[in-house]
Amino acid sequence: MRIKCTVSYDGSQFYGYQVQPGQRTVQGEIEQALSDVHKGKFVRITASGRTDAGVHAMGQVFHFDTDLQVPAAKWPVILNQKIGDDVAVLSAEEASETFHARFDVKTKEYRYIVNTSPVALPFRRHYAVHYPYTVDIEAMRQAAAYLEGEHDFTSFSSAKTEVVDRVRNIEFIKIEAFEGELIFRVKGNGFLYNMVRIIAGTLLEVGNGKYQPEDVLKMLEAKDRGAAGKTAPAHGLYLWEVNY
């Protein structure tokens, strides 16, 4: 039986999602719990994609196969008893045998949170990047609009990206201002390595006047990581939702 789970995690104390020898990872934590439940038999989980160290998730999705006769809705209770309190399986359901958490993704939404308070606030230190500057939100929104739609995002992906086809479609980039924080909502059909963090970093540099909104067009055309802005820090980023 294939089980599809939605999981949330605070990335602060994880060395990222993907299993790494000798490091605490989200995947490792869940696979260990599943293997315990399966009496020591190793159980692989497959997620919608990786997240880096420090990156959070509100609604990451993974699947696994089991031959245990456990009602799907019981899996959150079983797993949450065995995993750390900084990761929680929110829901589980039976999926078809052909469902694949990575290959079947239609769209994902990421959010990037920026706190613009003059003082770095203790409660936000792991959950929003501190950027105590005045920003021009309208300029940022203009720049964001240039990034929406289908583009080659080579300039907005890590130079280490090995994928050849860097054309992706961004459905929207919304910038919301709420109680001293900016929330960048980015939804698209696929994301390259570091793409949302580079978009957020670049938009902040539009906001502070280093770049003009139109400069973003030249950055896209350049197809060169060096042409775009900085990579914003990991701890402001959330994998918010995965849609199938």
Add this chain to the structure above:
Amino acid sequence: MRIKCTVSYDGSQFYGYQVQPGQRTVQGEIEQALSDVHKGKFVRITASGRTDAGVHAMGQVFHFDTDLQVPAAKWPVILNQKIGDDVAVLSAEEASETFHARFDVKTKEYRYIVNTSPVALPFRRHYAVHYPYTVDIEAMRQAAAYLEGEHDFTSFSSAKTEVVDRVRNIEFIKIEAFEGELIFRVKGNGFLYNMVRIIAGTLLEVGNGKYQPEDVLKMLEAKDRGAAGKTAPAHGLYLWEVNY
């Protein structure tokens, strides 16, 4: 010159506010920083009151005396460079030589946050108590109303309380429901040891039907800690605001 500071801290990694030998405390962290700035001369800080291990503060207030010729508004910047990122001085101003952060308190507001989601959410694990039950908010509000005003709060203070006069005036207890969380706002002219946590714990037991709202009257009359409900955990509690 006497300086009045407002400070916020995430209590998770502190062994409470008050200095304790060999433990990391908020007071110890700030006094160390101030002593560094004063070239090794010890500087005592005096807060509005203590908070226990795990308890948070949005607006704790303390004062200290200095003979350094530093503009008052510079103190947050100076101190925040030297203290951990889980504590931040939000503002500072010059106060009169007779101002006293503890003796001059007129009222304080505490908040207690309860998360009622079925699953314990990773991002709330240090910042709200998890109480995954259906609660009767109207019953809780009725019970809270009985606690408002001037009463002897012996039943709502730790049995270890040494203070003789346990009469305090509660200006209000408001219960707000917001996005899967309950926020208890309690404002009064003074609080006994554990008082807000016992009020929160008791109100939750009214909410789940263990007690009726009127039972709270009998608890007050009993003047006995054993008569009231449980002490709710520290990590849901915030010293929100101190008024002078």
